[in-house]
Each structure stands twice: as structure tokens, then as C-alpha cells.
Amino acid sequence: MSVETKSKVVLTKNQFGKAENRVVRVYRDTDRHEIRDLNVTSQLRGDFEAAHTDGDNAHVVPTDTQKNTVFAFAKEHGVKSPENFLLNLGDHFTKNFDWVTGGRWAAEEYGWARINDHDHTFYRAAPEIRTAVLVREGDKNTVISGFYDLTVMKSTGSGFKGYPKDKYTTLEETDDRILATDIATRWRYNTTDIDFDATYNKVKEIILTTFTEGHSPSLQQTLYQIGEAVISAVPEIDEIKFSCPNKHHFVSDLSFCGLENPNEVFYAADRPYGLIEATIAREGAASEEEAWVGIAAFI
Numbered sequence: 001m002s003v004e005t006k007s008k009v010v011l012t013k014n015q016f017g018k019a020e021n022r023v024v025r026v027y028r029d030t031d032r033h034e035i036r037d038l039n040v041t042s043q044l045r046g047d048f049e050a051a052h053t054d055g056d057n058a059h060v061v062p063t064d065t066q067k068n069t070v071f072a073f074a075k076e077h078g079v080k081s082p083e084n085f086l087l088n089l090g091d092h093f094t095k096n097f098d099w100v101t102g103g104r105w106a107a108e109e110y111g112w113a114r115i116n117d118h119d120h121t122f123y124r125a126a127p128e129i130r131t132a133v134l135v136r137e138g139d140k141n142t143v144i145s146g147f148y149d150l151t152v153m154k155s156t157g158s159g160f161k162g163y164p165k166d167k168y169t170t171l172e173e174t175d176d177r178i179l180a181t182d183i184a185t186r187w188r189y190n191t192t193d194i195d196f197d198a199t200y201n202k203v204k205e206i207i208l209t210t211f212t213e214g215h216s217p218s219l220q221q222t223l224y225q226i227g228e229a230v231i232s233a234v235p236e237i238d239e240i241k242f243s244c245p246n247k248h249h250f251v252s253d254l255s256f257c258g259l260e261n262p263n264e265v266f267y268a269a270d271r272p273y274g275l276i277e278a279t280i281a282r283e284g285a286a287s288e289e290e291a292w293v294g295i296a297a298f299i
């Protein structure tokens, strides 16, 4: 085959924009400043056929313009919540450019707290990174929020037993072990008419409280119970996903020097780790698989 011979191809899914715009908004209406610290990605979907096939840029809202819009909106609209910020971007691009029929806008938020209750001095305080994704198609918005890197541990109140054994099994059953994980979770709202900040705080609180309560027979059941608690408490959430490492802590064998070790000294292994992933959905709720596309590694 000659090198000039081209196969017939068609453009299928595509989107484009500016990734990871690091925008910090300072509210300084009074001497007591407030800050919101975001990492925002904007990507447009619509009729961009000619740009790809013919090099015709008539529809290509430059990624540079998308970046500028992110920074201008931080001033013009402020950051009520990451989700509201993304909804403003989605409205803007779909309403002002006929051929933009939708898109994907994503944000991470980094949390800050005041040093000694000072008016304008802060330290990075939230252990977790908050996430938000808006997928817009026509007039339909789907918002998926969440967080990752919230590391939690139970020093007892967890066990693992009753599992099948074969010739490769060495694990001992236990009623008392350390359960530790880095919680990564995303939940899908069935509305955009909600106080996103208040709901974020409520979901985080439910996750931490449910992790605390009761005896855990496995990380699987703990995640299921957390998901059930979130969906029961928040009617605006239809689905929640988790991707959580089981960060193994092995009891250190101190018998070499005659010491007993009743679950006091552990070796914290960093790898391998169990990887427990699950989706818990409201029964009967529509699933929105398309909105999850592009969300890395299960969640």
C-alpha cells in the first residue's frame, strides 16, 4: 500500500479547552478576607467538525479565551461553590456560541483555614481535595461532586473473617485489626438547585460518622453502609462511588526479643494494598453512565 493511501475516517467524540486554570479568588469587601482556591478545566463540545477535517477555526472558541473567561468569572460571579462556578461557565459558553451544545467543566478545590483566627493569613487545612464535574448536553446539566485523599483509620472495631480458604491462603482470621484507607468518592446529584457547599459538608460529615460507627466486618461493607447513609440522608443524591485502598497494618512480631505485642505495634505497608471499589445507587434512579466518562480510575 502506498503511503499516500488514506483510510476513510470520521470524527467521533471530541472536546477541547484549557485544563487546570489555577484561580484563587480573594473576597476583600471587609478587612476579614475569604478565599476560594480552585483548579478549573473547561472543555467545549458541539460542532467542531470543520476544525478537525478542514482546519477551519470559525467555531473554535480558543482555549485561551476559555482560560480568560474562567478568571473573569471569578471576579464577575465569584465562587459561591465550585459547582456553581462550573454551572456559570456551562451556561455562558452554550448560550453565547450557537454551535457549542455542551461540554465538560471540572474543578478541584483546596481548603484553607485561618491561622490563629487571623483576618488575612491562612494555612492549607482541608486534608482532602474537593472535586466537582459538570457535564452539560443541551439544557441538561449533570453534576458529580466528591473528594479524594481523606485518610482515615480505626485502631480497632474492624475485623475480617469467614472468607474462603485454599492452599494459597495464609491470612489469619481476625476480630481486631486496624482499618485504614484514603477515601476517594464521587456522588451524582439529581438536581442543580441545591446549596452545594452545605451539602458537601453534610456528605463529608455522614461519611466520617458512618466510618466511625459500629464494627466493620470488611471495607466492602463499611463503604456500602456509608453509601446507604449518604443516599438516605440526601434525596438530591442518586449515586455515590468509592475507590478506597485497604492500607494494611501488620502486627509486628516482637517475639525475637521476647516481647508480647497485643495489637500495639504495627508495620504500615505501603504496597501492595487491597483496592475496594463500589457504586451504591438509589433503587430505581436513572443511571447516567455518560456523565462519568473521563473520571479516572473507577471513580
Ligand SMILES: O=c1[nH]c(=O)c2[nH]c(=O)[nH]c2[nH]1
Binding pocket: 160, 171, 217, 218, 219, 220, 246, 274
Ligand atoms: O476488608 C477487607 N476486604 C477484603 O476483601 C480483604 N481481603 C484481605 O486479604 N483483607 C481484606 N479486608
